Amino acid sequence: MLKSNARNAKWLVNARNFTSIKGKSLAEASKALETQTISALELTNACIEQIEATRQLNMFVADTFESARQLAKESDIRRSNGNARGPLDGIPVGVKDIFCMNNEAPTTCGSKILEGFKSPYESTVTQRLLDAGAIPLGKLNMDEFGMGSATKYSKFGSTINPWSKDFDKNALVAGGSSGASAAAIASGCVFAALGSDTGGSVRQPAAYCGVTGIKPNYGRISRHGMIAYASSLDTPAFFTKTAKDASIVLPLLSGPDGKDSTAIQDSISPGWCQLPSSLNLNGLTVGVPKEYFVQELPEEILNVWDQGIKHLKEAGARVVETSLPLTKYALPTYYILACAEASSNLSRYDGVRYGHRATTEGIAVNNDDSNQANALHDLYCRTRSEGFGEEVQRRILSGTFVLSAGAFNDYYERAVIVRERIRKDFANSFESGIDVLLTPTTPTGPFSLHGNADPIDMFMNDIMTIPASLAGLPSISVPTALSADGFPLGLQLIGAPKEEDIILQAAIAMENQINFNQFIPTRVYEGTR
Template structure:
């Protein structure tokens, strides 16, 4: 790999500013790296022409000392469920295989306005319904860790933002956006050895993010370092008058001091005992304890906290997820847009054939299940009870944050599983296990970040998760940077 591709955004930005190389050179190296790692299947669409044109524009701005931000000329990638003007946005589904949006998602527009260079749209589970990036019509995305290009079996990248994670981990870009509904950014971040941020609900606009579960979806950020994560957050966060779910209060840019100046003395950190569930891997548990001790030795006050509704959270999440999926997927009828079968004998047959062919089995299962929960005779029994339970789960966090400022938990229950083992279970079984620690944050709307800690005995990344109260991203990311500086995780695979 070209050495410059392994640097952080701040370093590369300075090098561009001082003319050590041009944005065109950076894009050329990035596109070459994408080609070198194409067997891992991180990308659905490579926007090489757009990238070169953007690099030319950035080069002129650097020459005239008019760089728009620290992201000027920096290659980034976007998950393929964010709308990008004049660029295919497929959601990894036959239903939207040829969909070309007429506008940019707010996240994308803010990145482009800041000078970021789009190198491609990344792979995902169909309509972001999964935790492995194994259900895309464009094939499975492979994890770089523990996997060779020609391997017949491999470790999964995590999902549903696995393509974005592998793009960043491979050095094909400096940062990428995913979406996070129940852990879809933090899960692949943990498996691929990255920083993965799920911001407070409403902090980043959802406009142009094709919805899965409107009440839980948030744009998520994947980078190699906390500082890079802060850079992307500062560019994209803040009010959006076109998104009624976005906060209206102005966003104050986050500034985290250098690692050597950070102190966590007397910071109160909670360890929820309920996250130590029966499927938690011994090495993950050991890592969790090690980092808790590390923080305590650094002056933090680490205490056990009680979150009694955690074990019920995944069932509650599943019901609400499927109900909103049933509602959101109703728009794909083969008439207005999306895949359309050549069936004209009746409108009903057109709908049925287009939807049965356009969606995969996972999507169809969630639609059917969600509609069952929403039947008049089932509405109170399932949907309303799940909504009440969601309030109790959010209250658990409120009570915890009355005692502590941050929570420390595992991100995933295990390091990245082998693909052959992962597909033995159904999509719902996979998600119920892999999202156990991540989806409660989406239910409550609070921010959470996964930080890579160390490699397992099999040389696979293990990540831990930090959670905080709403809009606590400055403290959350500062603590993440402190941990990052202490553990010094090796970000790159030795051989790709």
């Protein structure tokens, strides 16, 4: 049994003190495990205690606590024998409910139509977490099939932002669709959490919850075992407290995978992205795209952007203006393509093979072939109407329309062309000598959970993150400041293809000038029960 001195015991047990385990980074927790001042089982139990204390936020939709404790005991044995698997060995993590896991937790994608589905196989990214010795504590809430910007379109109900002034009338959204994963990091329940980013579903909630969210280059992390929304855009991604933590996790999840033909097949060097904690940016050129200065941006966001430019200059970077002229077409292009792919991908959910099936009551079935066909059609209609939520139905119908014979040429084909031109815009900027781009992550701070936002207004929350997704580029959101109301605001760094190490270098340099102690939602750390 590993020994824990009195100071560390207090550090773990005092779950109401925000200087305790919940305020620590992954790097700090990993160091404590490495020096054997705490055990993986103690660390796991402390995180489970915090999950129980924050149930009101509705983050975890399925728990795997018993298997987690067993994995923690095995981690402690490995470490005591000198066989630790690396910096993630013994570290508690969370998994968005979009990733298949071959354990006791269902994989539902936040949807009634997958109710009770238990995967017979493990996704590549969760297998790599397990291979690294990480300890999954359960599945995290999400917008149904990743379609949403607030984690409120879920059969499990809404997730509440830990930064909310109260968790009732003044509750804020956690962002979406990976809002619960961001909230789990912000509230100190886990040290890393898997999410998925199709058009900003990791970066936007990271900004809203005051944590770091990284979307690697498309294909950097295998999509095998991640339930599809829009296959040409879906990117496994993750959250950590800091960019330094992200640089530890990314190499362990990346690499070739024969189960995913879209995965980058380049081998990963052992030290890739594992950067020193103190960096200067001498020789780095940062581009500020003028098209992102949209008229609707509040002065507060512009001030944070200016602050980020100042931080990068102080770290030694050269900041220049650049142009991405087709940015204004990114939002409609994205929603045409994403909805079209969603219509195709979600056609497999029919109630016949797995998941929810509508009742057959009232459906007349006899030996007549036409009646049997009508009955089957009725079953499909009932199942999909009952199983899919309103937002998913809206996007399926939109996608079906743009793929129809009368609209295909006018919408889908034009969107494909515009996407290529948007990708070329980015390529031109990087070819001109720019190493990284700096933009706001979101046009506003977190908004009320109880507002009746128009779907188009909800789409606008992704206006800053969608262009990088269309181009498949690596990008990261870093918490940078607090709003006048005391809520977190983030900035986004976008890199050239396959250059995650560059955006991490810039993000860590920014971190070195930011007081991260401010990004702790003290209400949650003081307890919610």
